[in-house]
Amino acid sequence: MAPNPKVAAAFRAMKDIGVKEDKVKPVLKKLLKLYDKNWQLIEEENYRVLADAVFEEDENEAVEKRKICNDADEDDLEEETQVHDEPERPLKRLRLRSQSQVSPPVNASNHSAGSSSLKRPKVEEDELPKNCLQQQPQPISPRQPVSPCQPISPHHQPISPQRGIVNKGKQPLIPQVASLGKRPMSERASHAVRIKEPTVEPGIVLLPKQKVPDIHALRTPKDEPFTDDTYNNDVSRYEVPIAVIHPDPSSKVGASVGNDTVEKQGGPGIPASQCLNEGNSSVPGKVGSSVDGILASSSVRESNRKLSTVPEESPANLEIGSSPTGEVKISLSCNSTLGRPDFHLPSRDEVIKLMEDKCLRTYKIIDPNFSVVNLLNDMCACFLQLATDSTDESQEGSLNIIPTLDVLKKSSVRDSLGIGGKEQSLCTPSCTPNGSANVQCSAAMSPPRVLSSLNGPGSNIQASKKINVIGGAESEREKESENHELTNSCSLVVVPQFQITPSDVRSIYDADDLTKGEERVKISWVNEINNDCLPAFMYIPQNLVFENAHVNFTLSHIRDEDCCLACLGDCLSLSTPCPCANETGGQFAYTKEGLLREEFLEECISMTRDPQRQQHLYCRECPIRRLKNDDCLEPCKGHLRRKFINECWSKCGCSRNCGNRVVQRGITCKLQVFCTSEGKGWGLRTLEDLPKGAFVCEYVGEILTNTELFERNTQSKKSGKHTYSVLLDADWGSGVLKNEEALCLDATYFGNVARFINHRCWDANLIEIPVKVETPDLTYYHLAFFTTRMVAALEELTWDYSIYLDDDGQPVKAFQCLCGSKHCINMKRSINILTGCPEEPKCSLTSMAVPKNQSVL
Numbered sequence: 001m002a003p004n005p006k007v008a009a010a011f012r013a014m015k016d017i018g019v020k021e022d023k024v025k026p027v028l029k030k031l032l033k034l035y036d037k038n039w040q041l042i043e044e045e046n047y048r049v050l051a052d053a054v055f056e057e058d059e060n061e062a063v064e065k066r067k068i069c070n071d072a073d074e075d076d077l078e079e080e081t082q083v084h085d086e087p088e089r090p091l092k093r094l095r096l097r098s099q100s101q102v103s104p105p106v107n108a109s110n111h112s113a114g115s116s117s118l119k120r121p122k123v124e125e126d127e128l129p130k131n132c133l134q135q136q137p138q139p140i141s142p143r144q145p146v147s148p149c150q151p152i153s154p155h156h157q158p159i160s161p162q163r164g165i166v167n168k169g170k171q172p173l174i175p176q177v178a179s180l181g182k183r184p185m186s187e188r189a190s191h192a193v194r195i196k197e198p199t200v201e202p203g204i205v206l207l208p209k210q211k212v213p214d215i216h217a218l219r220t221p222k223d224e225p226f227t228d229d230t231y232n233n234d235v236s237r238y239e240v241p242i243a244v245i246h247p248d249p250s251s252k253v254g255a256s257v258g259n260d261t262v263e264k265q266g267g268p269g270i271p272a273s274q275c276l277n278e279g280n281s282s283v284p285g286k287v288g289s290s291v292d293g294i295l296a297s298s299s300v301r302e303s304n305r306k307l308s309t310v311p312e313e314s315p316a317n318l319e320i321g322s323s324p325t326g327e328v329k330i331s332l333s334c335n336s337t338l339g340r341p342d343f344h345l346p347s348r349d350e351v352i353k354l355m356e357d358k359c360l361r362t363y364k365i366i367d368p369n370f371s372v373v374n375l376l377n378d379m380c381a382c383f384l385q386l387a388t389d390s391t392d393e394s395q396e397g398s399l400n401i402i403p404t405l406d407v408l409k410k411s412s413v414r415d416s417l418g419i420g421g422k423e424q425s426l427c428t429p430s431c432t433p434n435g436s437a438n439v440q441c442s443a444a445m446s447p448p449r450v451l452s453s454l455n456g457p458g459s460n461i462q463a464s465k466k467i468n469v470i471g472g473a474e475s476e477r478e479k480e481s482e483n484h485e486l487t488n489s490c491s492l493v494v495v496p497q498f499q500i501t502p503s504d505v506r507s508i509y510d511a512d513d514l515t516k517g518e519e520r521v522k523i524s525w526v527n528e529i530n531n532d533c534l535p536a537f538m539y540i541p542q543n544l545v546f547e548n549a550h551v552n553f554t555l556s557h558i559r560d561e562d563c564c565l566a567c568l569g570d571c572l573s574l575s576t577p578c579p580c581a582n583e584t585g586g587q588f589a590y591t592k593e594g595l596l597r598e599e600f601l602e603e604c605i606s607m608t609r610d611p612q613r614q615q616h617l618y619c620r621e622c623p624i625r626r627l628k629n630d631d632c633l634e635p636c637k638g639h640l641r642r643k644f645i646n647e648c649w650s651k652c653g654c655s656r657n658c659g660n661r662v663v664q665r666g667i668t669c670k671l672q673v674f675c676t677s678e679g680k681g682w683g684l685r686t687l688e689d690l691p692k693g694a695f696v697c698e699y700v701g702e703i704l705t706n707t708e709l710f711e712r713n714t715q716s717k718k719s720g721k722h723t724y725s726v727l728l729d730a731d732w733g734s735g736v737l738k739n740e741e742a743l744c745l746d747a748t749y750f751g752n753v754a755r756f757i758n759h760r761c762w763d764a765n766l767i768e769i770p771v772k773v774e775t776p777d778l779t780y781y782h783l784a785f786f787t788t789r790m791v792a793a794l795e796e797l798t799w800d801y802s803i804y805l806d807d808d809g810q811p812v813k814a815f816q817c818l819c820g821s822k823h824c825i826n827m828k829r830s831i832n833i834l835t836g837c838p839e840e841p842k843c844s845l846t847s848m849a850v851p852k853n854q855s856v857l
């Protein structure tokens with residue numbers, strides 16, 4: 001009998017996080033029984049309940065083993081029994097999760113809440129005596145269902161370090177960078193921070209005066225051995241003090257190694273330093289002590305269980321230092337490694353991988369978006385937020401921190417590389433030969449979150465690591481990472497951008513692959529015209545939520561009738577198309593060869609090009625007009641109605657190789673970025689012949705609300721010749737959209753190759769088609785480019801930005817069109833979808849008059 005597709009889907013989801021079928025099976029059975037076969041409860045939040053239960057089962061087994069081994073020890077047994085007698089833990093966790101919805105934010109006054117529930121009876125396999133092999137099955141704990149649609153902000157968690165992490169990992173895939181950034185960036189950036197001589201306050205120790213750092217100070221020498229002198233020399237360039245933060249001596253931040261109990265500090269008005277200590281445990285006698293000649297800020301003690309390679313007696317100390325110019329240093333010293341003959345430097349990637357495995361196994365962070373690097377970024381963002389938010393008079397001058405974003409704003413760094421406006425977070429961990437690890441953050445903005453894993457099989461857990469800086473720090477980091485064997489260093493260097501010369505950029509941008517391995521195929525770049533290098537941006541293969549954009553990615557948001565739970569294998573081989581084809585009139589949009597069906601493609605082309613066939617949707621309240629903020633709203637100019645494609649997704653029973661999954665598999669054709677000879681700047685071309693209807697790439701960028709784009713453009717309207725944003729307005733006009741639902745993609749700072757595709761009037765060889773993948777909501781979709789005809793190798797790929805003529809007085813960024821099409825009106829035009837216009841952004845170009853000289857296809 002064919003397996004139940006729901007069961008198969010559950011197995012698949014668990015397999016994605018590394019859990020085998022035989023482990024899942026018994027647990028699933030129990031859950032089904034417990035939930036009375038209510039699959040929805042099991043499926044929601046990407047099978048979180050199931051994952052919890054499986055891990056729980058593991059733990060229980062491990063505890064049981066240990067119990068048996070320690071049979072002789074009555075006390076231990078009693079303790080074990082207590083631990084074991086907590087069958088409700090998952091239930092509690094779930095309950096806490098829902099409670100956490102109403103918890104105040106992390107910097108509010110509930111820091112002490114829930115401290116009693118910080119017991120974490122976790123035992124890992126490696127803790128067990130080797131001779132203890134006997135296993136006893138343990139019934140899984142009953143747990144309560146989590147009600148659907150309960151997004152939990154990580155910043156609304158109780159601050160238990162352990163649980164905080166657990167809960168963070170258990171969030172639904174809803175963009176939640178927000179609590180750091182509910183305010184617009186402009187507001188965040190405007191926090192003026194005074195450069196004052198810091199007042200020495202309890203808990204803060206000032207290093208001796210040093211020279212004022214410029215952005216160069218962010219450079220961490222990669223190959224130099226770390227010595228105390230190195231550190232002191234490094235910081236001696238500072239003229240202003242580095243504040244090293246000690247924990248409040250009155251607060252208890254500790255973990256007892258023996259019983260795995262973690263206590264947390266709390267209380268209102270928690271200073272930034274303490275916020276950063278969350279999740280760490282102190283070592284008695286280590287608070288405020290000096291480590292490697294550096295004043296220690298706070299001490300961390302991970303249990304020997306958690307740091308399995310670190311001997312039990314070895315403390316790990318966490319220090320957080322900051323300078324008035326916003327440099328934040330997080331330094332983790334594993335003292336036990338000092339002088340050990342077996343000490344060797346692991347690579348950054350090894351450490352991160354191990355740590356992420358640990359997070360998965362120990363803390364049960366199953367959120368595919370989780371990554372340690374993001375965690376560190378968040379930590380720095382948290383620090384900077386608290387450091388710059390303080391309105392408390394008594395705090396003034398105590399931290400004396402200027403977020404680096406201010407430094408960056410004042411510097412010419414961004415301008416010189418054409419990066420205006422938003423800050424980028426350059427957070428790079430590095431480690432030294434004596435076992436210290438440093439993280440330096442140079443800006444206040446956390447990188448946006450990766451939405452979901454779309455990069456093919458097995459990429460779930462990796463998704464969030466897919467961020468590279470092009471032309472900046474991370475590229476260098478990658479380079480170093482690759483070279484670590486040669487240099488015997490896993491140091492990572494933040495290269496100040498203004499130091500980058502064109503020749504540096506050439507080496508940073510790998511000419512063979514500007515994506516640095518982020519795509520399935522390499523994408524090269526060439527400049528046969530002049531000496532210009534690619535503009536600086538971060539290559540990302542998938543869209544990322546910037547801050548406020550609201551997109552619901554929970555699986556439970558997809559109704560059963562809107563996906564194909566019962567399908568297996570390839571939906572395209574079905575005699576009757578599954579419900580996923582309903583969007584395209586009961587026929588799939590794709591052929592078995594992975595091309596767009598001719599009929600569907602022609603329909604899309606004519607809906608775009610043929611004025612007779614163009615239909616527009618008119619907003620009652622156009623989000624673009626609303627931005628103008630005047631009393632009398634200008635009427636909506638209309639948004640072109642488009643045909644959507646609906647691809648199968650995770651909730652569907654079909655396989656990842658199903659033919660109705662094309663865009664989500666990413667780029668497969670050979671592309672090249674090149675410098676155009678006509679003066680359009682960079683362009684994109686194909687290196688192979690492409691048939692008609694072939695998927696080329698999607699437009700990837702940050703998902704912004706329209707308001708955010710407006711603010712962004714207001715801040716940086718003067719910078720940059722080219723504009724890189726596109727409205728996701730294909731469904732606007734079908735109702736009144738809230739601001740957070742009126743979305744667009746901006747590829748200015750984070751984007752993929754599509755940002756290089758130039759405009760061509762009317763007869764472009766690409767057409768953009770909206771594609772629904774992870775959410776049925778039409779406010780967010782993928783904008784995918786397909787060929788409108790056969791395209792020969794080396795032809796430039798172009799799409800029609802939908803230029804219109806009536807741009808007199810429009811503040812929209814205009815350019816002299818150099819497309820060369822015989823349909824080109826070749827005059828100054830403004831673009832609606834590339835909204836570089838802060839003052840008066842246009843509605844989608846598609847709403848505008850079609851140039852008169854355009855003929856119907």
Ligand SMILES: C[S@@+](CC[C@H](N)C(=O)[O-])C[C@H]1O[C@@H](n2cnc3c(N)ncnc32)[C@H](O)[C@@H]1O
Pocket residue numbers: 679680681682683721722723724754755756757758759760815816817818819834
């Ligand atoms: C999405 S970017 C395309 C990549 C851009 N050429 C580059 O060098 O980064 C859009 C910008 O490219 C330029 N551009 C695109 N199509 C053009 C055309 N047909 N003629 C002139 N400039 C064009 C305009 O400056 C426009 O703002």
